[in-house]
Amino acid sequence: MSKRERLSEFNRGNILCAAKELFREKGVMQTTVDDIARAADYSKSTIYVYFKSKDEIYNYIILEHITILKNMVNSALTENPNYPDGYYAICDSLVSFYDTYPLYFESILGEIKIPQSCDGDESVLVKIYEVGEEINAIIEGYIDEFLSEKLSGFSMTPLQITFTLWAAIGGIITIANKKEMYINGAMKLSKEQFMRGGFELLLRSISGGC
Amino acid sequence: MSKRERLSEFNRGNILCAAKELFREKGVMQTTVDDIARAADYSKSTIYVYFKSKDEIYNYIILEHITILKNMVNSALTENPNYPDGYYAICDSLVSFYDTYPLYFESILGEIKIPQSCDGDESVLVKIYEVGEEINAIIEGYIDEFLSEKLSGFSMTPLQITFTLWAAIGGIITIANKKEMYINGAMKLSKEQFMRGGFELLLRSISGGC
């Protein structure tokens, strides 16, 4: 990598870092491009040299976080290779990811809401997609290894099960957090207890059955 | 209701109707208040006589749609009072709601993303919340009636099960639609097949078990 490229990476990194911090502090919408420029100590013009738009900045941050998530899932399964520990470890990864980066959870779950139209090549979006695929593959491998014999009775492929669980777990975490008050009040449960119950219920659906 | 009030309702209805149509045609973000005024044939000033903000207009439309959803769920269960038909009927209601009103599905699932801070009384938001509660109650009644004996083995209350299923079903529908292409390509399934598989999996989790 040439010196030029390294410098460029350095600048991009600074900008992303400042943006990340501001997004966390005051939310994505409430952060203006001028804010980012000020915090990163560049002029606004320079920001637009390195990124096409605020959206692109956001997408690069999403890429960073989906990669973090991949690593979390990966090490969860490395440390808990058996069944059902691995399953719960994945769930815990997701929960802990939500707790640490609540801003990005939803975007990542649907692997980015494609903004209006994906006209340009938008290489960031492609990379995000690819990391999403890697996460799929990791989980699918686990499902495949430990559940294939139990699942001989029904017709879903490991990929389909993976996707279904992913969707259901994501839904449970989302609701648990959005409706935490309600869960505390009407069910007398902490959101953690609620989620745990949900994960157990789901597990029963793939391992249970006579 | 006085003539004055009736006129007022009439005007509010016209505005909401125009907004609804525009939201459907070009999306919520892409619709400006000026657009709404032009389409409804009022001046912008008048719009702001009847509604405090664009957000409030949006919330009234949400209220309308969550009520539609409540009626759909209700009649689904009236027409299919047994088990497991009722369960699948609820799922189908949600799917069909998504198909007809994709714009509002997500907002309604989390029963509205509370905008920044719910400072004012915001009576619309309260009403939305109440209709959400009514939907909960309807489904909870069904769960309670048909599954209570099967569930004696484990510790979840019907309300918790209702909420968990709601969250999981919502997650599955969301992902199925956002990732329809992927599901078609990598799994060779239509999104309907995928969702059906998911719903069956979930049902197994509450009815299965030896």
Added chain:
DNA sequence: TTTATATCATACCATGAGTACGATTGCGTG
């Protein structure tokens, strides 16, 4: 006819994304 209310048109403000452009800085090379 007077008065209150609803509606209107128009102009305006504030914010924020993104652009234009000319000035400046600073490094590498002849």
Added chain:
DNA sequence: CACGCAATCGTACTCATGGTATGATATAAA
């Protein structure tokens, strides 16, 4: 050292949009 190129800067702009202000006009009741 001097030149030139590329990065960076600052400022001032455009444009879109939510929301407000204001004073004019219409309409219906008293």
